[in-house]
Amino acid sequence: MDILDVAVNVSASTLRLATPLLLVAMAGLLSYQVGLVNIALEGLMLIGAFTAVVMGVEAGSVWLGVILACLVCAIGGAFFALFVTDLRADLIVTGLAMNFLALGGTAYLLQILFGVQGSYTPANFESLPVLNIPGLSDLPILGKVLFRHSPLVYVSWIAIPVTAVFLYHTIPGIHIRAVGENPEAARTVGISVRKMQYLALILAGLLCGLAGAHLAVGDLALFRENMTDGRGFIGLAAVYFAAGRPRMAALACLLFGFFEALQFRMQTTSNIPTQFFQMLPYLMVVVMLVAISVRKEWKKG
Amino acid sequence: MPYLMMQDITKHYPGVAANTDVNFAVEKGEIHALVGENGAGKSTLMKILYGLEQPDSGRIMLDGKPVIIPNTYSAIRMGIGMVHQHFQLIPSLTVGENIALGYESRKGIFVDRTGIATRVRALSEQYGLQVDPNQRVAELSVGIRQRVEILKMLYRNAKLLILDEPSAVLTPQEVDKLFEVIRNLVHQGRTAIFITHKLHEVMAICQRATVLRRGKVMGTLEVVSTNPVEIARMMVGADIDTVQLTTTSRPGIRQLHLEQLVAEDDRGLKVLRNIELSVHSGEIVGLAGVEGNGQHELLEVLVGLRRPKSGQIYICDTLATNLNGRQRREDGLALIPEDRNQEGLSNDLSIWENLAITRYYTAPQSRGNVLRIGHLQQKARELMQRFDVRANSHNTRVGTLSGGNAQKVVIARELAETPRILIAAQPTRGLDIGAARFVHEQLVNLRDQGVGIFLISADLDELLAVCDRLIVLFEGRIAGRLTAAEATRETLGLLMAGRSTENEVTTS
Numbered sequence: 146m147d148i149l150d151v152a153v154n155v156s157a158s159t160l161r162l163a164t165p166l167l168l169v170a171m172a173g174l175l176s177y178q179v180g181l182v183n184i185a186l187e188g189l190m191l192i193g194a195f196t197a198v199v200m201g202v203e204a205g206s207v208w209l210g211v212i213l214a215c216l217v218c219a220i221g222g223a224f225f226a227l228f229v230t231d232l233r234a235d236l237i238v239t240g241l242a243m244n245f246l247a248l249g250g251t252a253y254l255l256q257i258l259f260g261v262q263g264s265y266t267p268a269n270f271e272s273l274p275v276l277n278i279p280g281l282s283d284l285p286i287l288g289k290v291l292f293r294h295s296p297l298v299y300v301s302w303i304a305i306p307v308t309a310v311f312l313y314h315t316i317p318g319i320h321i322r323a324v325g326e327n328p329e330a331a332r333t334v335g336i337s338v339r340k341m342q343y344l345a346l347i348l349a350g351l352l353c354g355l356a357g358a359h360l361a362v363g364d365l366a367l368f369r370e371n372m373t374d375g376r377g378f379i380g381l382a383a384v385y386f387a388a389g390r391p392r393m394a395a396l397a398c399l400l401f402g403f404f405e406a407l408q409f410r411m412q413t414t415s416n417i418p419t420q421f422f423q424m425l426p427y428l429m430v431v432v433m434l435v436a437i438s439v440r441k442e443w444k445k446g
Numbered sequence: 447m448p449y450l451m452m453q454d455i456t457k458h459y460p461g462v463a464a465n466t467d468v469n470f471a472v473e474k475g476e477i478h479a480l481v482g483e484n485g486a487g488k489s490t491l492m493k494i495l496y497g498l499e500q501p502d503s504g505r506i507m508l509d510g511k512p513v514i515i516p517n518t519y520s521a522i523r524m525g526i527g528m529v530h531q532h533f534q535l536i537p538s539l540t541v542g543e544n545i546a547l548g549y550e551s552r553k554g555i556f557v558d559r560t561g562i563a564t565r566v567r568a569l570s571e572q573y574g575l576q577v578d579p580n581q582r583v584a585e586l587s588v589g590i591r592q593r594v595e596i597l598k599m600l601y602r603n604a605k606l607l608i609l610d611e612p613s614a615v616l617t618p619q620e621v622d623k624l625f626e627v628i629r630n631l632v633h634q635g636r637t638a639i640f641i642t643h644k645l646h647e648v649m650a651i652c653q654r655a656t657v658l659r660r661g662k663v664m665g666t667l668e669v670v671s672t673n674p675v676e677i678a679r680m681m682v683g684a685d686i687d688t689v690q691l692t693t694t695s696r697p698g699i700r701q702l703h704l705e706q707l708v709a710e711d712d713r714g715l716k717v718l719r720n721i722e723l724s725v726h727s728g729e730i731v732g733l734a735g736v737e738g739n740g741q742h743e744l745l746e747v748l749v750g751l752r753r754p755k756s757g758q759i760y761i762c763d764t765l766a767t768n769l770n771g772r773q774r775r776e777d778g779l780a781l782i783p784e785d786r787n788q789e790g791l792s793n794d795l796s797i798w799e800n801l802a803i804t805r806y807y808t809a810p811q812s813r814g815n816v817l818r819i820g821h822l823q824q825k826a827r828e829l830m831q832r833f834d835v836r837a838n839s840h841n842t843r844v845g846t847l848s849g850g851n852a853q854k855v856v857i858a859r860e861l862a863e864t865p866r867i868l869i870a871a872q873p874t875r876g877l878d879i880g881a882a883r884f885v886h887e888q889l890v891n892l893r894d895q896g897v898g899i900f901l902i903s904a905d906l907d908e909l910l911a912v913c914d915r916l917i918v919l920f921e922g923r924i925a926g927r928l929t930a931a932e933a934t935r936e937t938l939g940l941l942m943a944g945r946s947t948e949n950e951v952t953t954s
Contacts, residue, residue: 316550316557323536323547330534333498334548334598335519 149286155406156290160298161364163402165190165373167301168356169380170394171308172349177384178312179345180325184240185225187377188247189350193218193357195251198368199258202267207362211273211297214361215354222350226343244377252370266367273297273362297359304352309391321345353377375427382430386437397433404429447510449474449637450495450606455504457490464490465501466661472606477628477638479648479669482658483681483879488641491658492608495639496528497521508606522548527604529595531611531641535583542566542579545598569600573630588738589620596627607631607638613647617736618939625651643681645674646935657681681879695914698727700763701778701867701898702748707757709747717743717922721757725867725898730889732913733902736942740922741902742784745871748900749781750774762866775804778866782856782873784902786849790856793845797837798826800844801859825862833858834884850881857888868892871902886912906935920944 169186176183193214200217201210225243228234252262259265276299278292312318323331324341332338356376361368379401387393408422415422448471455468465487472478482488493499495506497515506513508524515521521528535544542562543550551558551565563579570577575593583594592612599607609628613621628638628651640652648655649669657664657680664680707721717740725731735741746752748759750771759766761777769777783789791800802822805811811825812818826840835854837847844852853873860868870889874882889912893899903909909916916933918925918941926941 310556314556316552319539319543319547319550319557323539326536326538327534330536331547333496333518333528333530333534335517335522336548 151410153286153289155403155410157293158406158409159399159403160290161294161402162405163399164295164298164301164363165356165359165376166380166383166398166401167395168297168304168352168359169377170383170398171304171391172352172356173381173384174308174312174389174391174394175321175345175349175352177389178325179321179342180328181229181342181346182236182240182381183225183346183349184237184378184381185221185243186349186353186381187373187375188240188244189218189221189225189353190357190360190377191247191251191371191373192221193354194361194372195254195357195368196354197358197361198265198267198270198366199254201362202270207271207273207366210362211355211358214358215351218350218354218357219347220350222346222348222353223343225350226346230339230342248371251368255368255370262370264367264369270366272364272366295359295363297355297363300355301359304355305391305395312391317341317344356380379426379430382434386433388437400433401426401430447507448472449509451507452491452495453505453507455491455494455501455506457494457499457501463661465494468504468658468661468663470656470663471666472637472639473654474637475632475635476653477632477640477651479652479655480639480641480658481643481645481648481655481677481681483643486658486681487661488658489610490661492528492610492639492641495521496526496608519548522602522604525603525605526608527599527602527606528608529592529599529610529612531614533591533595535591535594537582537584539583540579541577541581541583541586541594544583544594545579545601547598549602565601566597569597573597573600573627575627588615589617592616592624600631605636607636608641609638610641611643612640613642613644615736617943618935619943621647645677648677649674678879695729695893697729697914698896700724701727701761702900703760705758705760707744707747707759708755709743709752709757710755711743716755718747718754719922721922721924723917723924725900727866727896727898728893729914730893730899730901730912732909732916733900733919734906734909734916734938734942735919735925736904739919739942741871741919743922744919745784745869745902748869749779749783780860780865780868782853782860782868782870784871784875786852786856791844791852794843796841796843797830797835797847797855798823798840800855801826801829801840801862804859805863829858829862833861833888850877850884853877853881853885857885861888861892864892864895865897867898867900869900869902872904873901874903874905874908882908906938909933909938910935918942 169190172186173183196217197210197214200213201207204210204213221243225239228239229236255261255265273295275293276296282288282292284292312322320331320336321341321344323336324338328338331341357373360372380398383394383397383401386397404426408425411417411422412419450472452468452470455465457465468487468491470491480488480491490499494501495515497518497520500516506515513524515524536547539547542559545566546562551561553561566577566579575597577590577593577597583591586594592615612624616624628640632638642648652669654666654668655677656666657677659681667677702725704721704723707718708716709718711717721744723731733741733744743752747754750769754767761774761779764777766774766777787793792803802811806817806822810818811822823840830837830840833854835858836851844855847855873885877885886908889899889901901909901913910933914930916928916930916938918938920942921944925944928937
């Protein structure tokens with residue numbers, strides 16, 4: 146296998162692996178901009194994955210599964226908002242509770258509904274069909290890297306500019322940022338802090354649904370216990386790494402996707418213990434976060 | 447029929463009667479002052495008018511019609527606008543976005559930025575309030591931010607403007623400009639309520655003044671037929687005599703000396719440039735300046751919280767530049783900090799613990815590593831008596847004390863053992879006139895006992911009342927030095943705005 150093939154493969158799988166991260170990072174960005182640390186992203190994403198598979202099978206359409214995953218997670222986001230705004234529950238504790246509920250709840254339902262543990266692979270159920278972009282997918286190299294993916298990969302690319310434009314150029318977006326930065330000031334001009342928090346968290350939920358759906362039915366067609374495996378937190382870390390800027394957050398997700406792709410590659414081609422490579426992407430997150438805080442301190446002098 | 451009538455407004459919080467049967471009427475086209483000391487109930491009344499609070503009872507008539515104002519949104523719709531004392535702006539948004547916030551015009555699904563900018567420009571031209579709609583608020587000075595706040599009201603077409611202590615953060619020259627703007631607005635058919643506790647401002651700009659005291663209206667006065675003394679008397683309920691120096695100072699030996707002091711702020715910008723000053727025993731030296739010109743950093747450098755870039759600090763002839771806070775205190779330094787709740791006291795601890803906190807580690811306050819609690823509590827009771835701290839007992843939690851009593855705890859601690867040099871930063875901020883007078887008397891007494899006092903204050907009246915010498919700080923430089931005799935509101939104002947009288951750095 147020549148080096149070009151490897152590069153193409155790694156690039157393509159970087160994009161595939163970064164997809165759920167990009168989607169969940171945009172969810173994290175909305176929460177960040179409205180001023181809430183949303184650690185429930187992880188749990189919502191898991192619920193999204195579960196819903197996409199189960200409802201996809203039930204409804205007989207994988208696309209319907211994706212749409213229902215978004216809907217269910219949007220409702221989950223609304224619940225989170227209900228707890229932290231109207232019921233004044235602690236943000237972190239509520240987020241933790243949602244995560245554990247999602248983890249235990251999906252495993253429990255798996256057992257109750259299908260009598261299986263660990264993993265559920267429905268028969269006669271196919272993942273979302275790969276969407277080859279007509280014309281572009283035949284390009285040499287680029288075609289294989291960019292234009293032969295599962296549909297939600299393209300959705301994740303669109304989600305970045307859409308989120309950015311929403312936050313910076315539409316009225317609800319600007320109100321979300323105003324609420325996040327100075328809720329008191331937003332209140333004095335008649336913006337409802339509560340409504341904006343609901344809006345941001347519901348939209349974040351919807352994006353979590355997409356992210357979870359991609360994990361479950363994007364390339365595979367199965368649900369596994371804890372299949373999100375911390376990706377919600379990685380997405381959140383990307384947002385903080387980027388200090389809330391959409392493009393930087395996306396870049397961080399791609400970087401993480403790259404290290405994940407690399408680790409898959411290395412596992413099969415080298416004799417260093419695989420655990421080392423599995424650790425690599427997470428190590429990079431730590432290194433990145435340390436790097437920015439060091440730079441911040443350095444700037445301060 | 448007045449334009450605005452607030453009738454029999456009562457609002458009580460647990461333990462606090464913020465407003466009791468308040469009647470307040472404003473005529474169309476007037477500038478009406480709402481005066482009173484901190485805690486007199488001005489803010490509560492205006493929050494009710496602006497829909498931020500609901501009254502327990504009472505009613506509001508606007509333009510002859512009874513109205514209910516459940517939230518700010520409806521207040522704004524009725525044409526009521528408010529400039530808050532603490533600006534309500536979003537730093538990362540642009541001037542235009544801030545001004546239009548909540549009332550943006552749209553173009554399709556997007557914000558109509560050009561439309562907003564055009565309207566903002568038109569308004570800023572009409573009222574002489576220059577701003578750049580595309581600049582981010584984070585980059586603006588305080589004075590310009592206030593312009594943005596005023597434009598925000600005008601953009602919403604407010605007819606009744608509430609200005610909550612608008613001059614507090616401005617230089618005297620900026621205040622003049624602000625007054626011009628307010629007069630202009632009223633001239634164009636708007637009505638203004640001007641909240642302040644600066645009486646000369648009431649005299650300068652208002653037609654009538656309503657005085658609040660302890661949540662009740664003491665009266666409404668025509669400004670042409672009254673004078674500051676009468677208003678002040680209504681505010682405090684007793685004749686006040688501004689504390690004036692009773693004796694002349696007799697400066698002695700040098701207690702505090704700064705030599706070529708240079709320091710940077712947290713962002714790495716130079717905020718103190720070659721500061722040279724001395725404070726001698728038996729004098730009060732005041733540091734004047736609009737906030738944000740280096741006073742805060744100078745204070746931090748003096749007490750050992752910030753390391754100077756270069757230069758030296760001497761406390762009572764000891765080189766103190768590299769000493770920590772405790773060592774400086776042991777050399778005779780005492781401090782009344784800027785923010786007593788954050789830096790001066792631990793709100794969760796009792797009075798006696800707060801009083802002990804600077805000296806607990808030496809005999810006779812402790813033996814070995816064990817506190818002598820009985821002794822400390824006994825000492826605390828004595829200090830509470832001596833400094834008139836009013837509380838149930840020495841065990842009372844400091845967080846439950848009023849501002850004046852809390853400040854007395856700080857003063858009791860700092861003056862328990864007579865210091866050689868006292869640094870007092872904004873020592874009367876947030877205090878009522880009675881408590882402020884107590885503080886001023888303490889300062890003057892202390893001076894007469896031969897202590898050197900360095901008074902950092904944003905309150906010109908305070909500085910003019912008690913200081914023997916004044917130093918004005920502007921953009922981190924000493925802009926001028928005045929004796930008490932030379933200092934007036936005008937000379938200080940010019941120096942605070944940057945008209946330096948010092949061509950070169952001179953020593954005093």
